[in-house]
Amino acid sequence: MSGPAIPDATPPGATKGRHSNLLMRVLAALVLVPVAIGAAYAGGPFWMALATLGAAGLFIEWQMLVRGGQTAVLAAGVFALVLISAALNLHDVGMAIICVGAGVLATGAFTTQHARLWTPAGMIYAGSALLAAILIRQDVQHGFAALLFVLLIVWVTDILGYFAGRGIGGPKLWVRVSPNKTWSGAVGSTVGSLVFAIVYAWLGFGEMVPLAILGVVLSVIAQLGDLLESAVKRHFGVKDSSHLIPGHGGLLDRLDGLVAALAAAALIGAVRSGTDAVGHGLLIW
Numbered sequence: 001m002s003g004p005a006i007p008d009a010t011p012p013g014a015t016k017g018r019h020s021n022l023l024m025r026v027l028a029a030l031v032l033v034p035v036a037i038g039a040a041y042a043g044g045p046f047w048m049a050l051a052t053l054g055a056a057g058l059f060i061e062w063q064m065l066v067r068g069g070q071t072a073v074l075a076a077g078v079f080a081l082v083l084i085s086a087a088l089n090l091h092d093v094g095m096a097i098i099c100v101g102a103g104v105l106a107t108g109a110f111t112t113q114h115a116r117l118w119t120p121a122g123m124i125y126a127g128s129a130l131l132a133a134i135l136i137r138q139d140v141q142h143g144f145a146a147l148l149f150v151l152l153i154v155w156v157t158d159i160l161g162y163f164a165g166r167g168i169g170g171p172k173l174w175v176r177v178s179p180n181k182t183w184s185g186a187v188g189s190t191v192g193s194l195v196f197a198i199v200y201a202w203l204g205f206g207e208m209v210p211l212a213i214l215g216v217v218l219s220v221i222a223q224l225g226d227l228l229e230s231a232v233k234r235h236f237g238v239k240d241s242s243h244l245i246p247g248h249g250g251l252l253d254r255l256d257g258l259v260a261a262l263a264a265a266a267l268i269g270a271v272r273s274g275t276d277a278v279g280h281g282l283l284i285w
Helices: 014-042 044-065 071-089 093-110 118-138 143-168 183-205 208-236 251-273 278-283
Strands: 172-174 178-182
Touching: 014 044, 014 143, 044 071, 044 118, 044 208, 044 251, 071 093, 071 118, 093 118, 118 143, 118 251, 118 278, 143 178, 143 183, 143 208, 143 251, 143 278, 172 183, 178 183, 178 208, 183 208, 208 251, 251 278
Parallel strands: none
Antiparallel strands: 172 178
């Protein structure tokens, strides 16, 4: 005798919804990825403009997320980011760092009491992303290759994490922070980044062992950056930072891992070769 019929655990329309979301992700990527790579390749004012615009978007979304988005705060933060970009255009890293500090003080002074710590943190977050993105690309000889390496590591991490997590499933990585992330997705992301880094070195962009290690390190850092943003959203009871990018949410949702990876990559490159040759310090060991 057959047992009672077991209802399908998948809600009606859920599969269709996932396919629709994936389609939106792909379409958004087909637009955004060429723009990012094109601006990165062109460098100079093109990349600076895109990086500054992206950093301003990150800052604004952060303030909306933490409810510190008063007009004075947003104006002070965006103005500080423009000054950071201008200072880096003059290759004055010291002045750029001073502008980050001034932005932290200004935004902290203008915000409300409940966001007194969260608002300046957003300035540090966006300012660090802008500093890192521009410093890596400004290396005349290795800037584009180094920047492309970081971008592709993060994209490989995101893509393989998504498909490995969906396809394999299994134990959750950290349910309290990000209920959809799995250990299979994290491992898939890391292994995929390792393979990509080896291929990148094989193509002549650096030594294989250092780049392989760097690929794994940046992938893990990107995943931690993703979890950090998820933890902030969870703290404030928000699902997406905005609905700016179809299928992806907001800039914070899309760039959280990239911000962390860029900051780490720029720090490694600067420590090894100085702020004028960050790309060289990242790729050449």
